[in-house]
Amino acid sequence: MKRRTAAILLLAFALVSCSPSPTGEATPTSASETSSPAAGSVVGTVVRFSAGSVSLDVTIGEDNPATRDFLSMLPLTVTMEEFARREKIADLPRPLQFEGSPGSDPQDGDLIYFVPWGNLGFYYNTSGIGFSDQTIHLGRYNATPDELARLEDQEVRVEVSP
Template sequence: MRRSIPGLQVPAITVTFALALLLALPGCSPAPKDGPAPGPDDGTARPRETATTAGTSGPWESPTTAVDSVAGTVVRFSTHSETLNVTIDEDSPATRDFLSMLPLTLTMEEFAGREKIADLPRPLRHEGSPGSDPGDGDLIYFIPWGNLGFYYNASGIEFSDQTVHLGRYDATPQELARFEGQEVHVEVVR
């Protein structure tokens, strides 16, 4: 015997659609907590990976290792005759975006007797990256100009939210001067 509500008729197509919808909804549940984080196209951090596979790792990630932080990554700046290694010691949206651009070629120039600078091909995604109080030996990203800076005479320069710390290097002003006006190849070495 079929029960019905007086005056209510439900077409078979409506019932079929409702059942199909109920079966499809479990596939729309939120990602698990260990799932991917927002990606680089939206200006935030790259996915936090528990394991990587070939073809899914970024340029600074080994295809066989887990990546939770880019701190400790070594970036080499080199000309035909000079080499300068920078150790990335901040894990921020700006450092991750910088690393995603590599390899690339830049030209360095002197600026104000305090730093060597190099223009990047595009601005870094820096939202959420902390400002810094730069010191000698710091590689920084200067937000208003969109360039890198290698500080060697930072005395008197104070904290700025427009200066994002990327890493540290060990070179004298004379060693940095050898990079001026030359094509500098930039790549991740480990």
């Protein structure tokens, strides 16, 4: 009975903690509120990148300071562009708080945060790229390079998927 009461209180707190966005939509006020109340982790949160009728879902796969800070910025709008025939990149409005986030060995289909430039990267050709403390894994997506290209050079809305 105590667990049920605690879960109800936690859910009520999460609902009350949402603040209206400029468009009037309720959005979480911190990254922890985007997570599952029972799990207390942001792993599994789905973030949608969309422009017009095109959308791409990223499933958060890491619970680290960079991922939590990224989620706390949502919703936001970015512009994606091609970089080095390896990835699509997008600048964030500010650098992420990443201290304590482990580096990674990126794979095709990874969404990463690149510390030196403060940008997101959607890797689709990681051949020859190895582990780096400066490349922080955020999540995974499932799209071809052609599908990614459909989000290039336009405003892309980034938000937690309902």
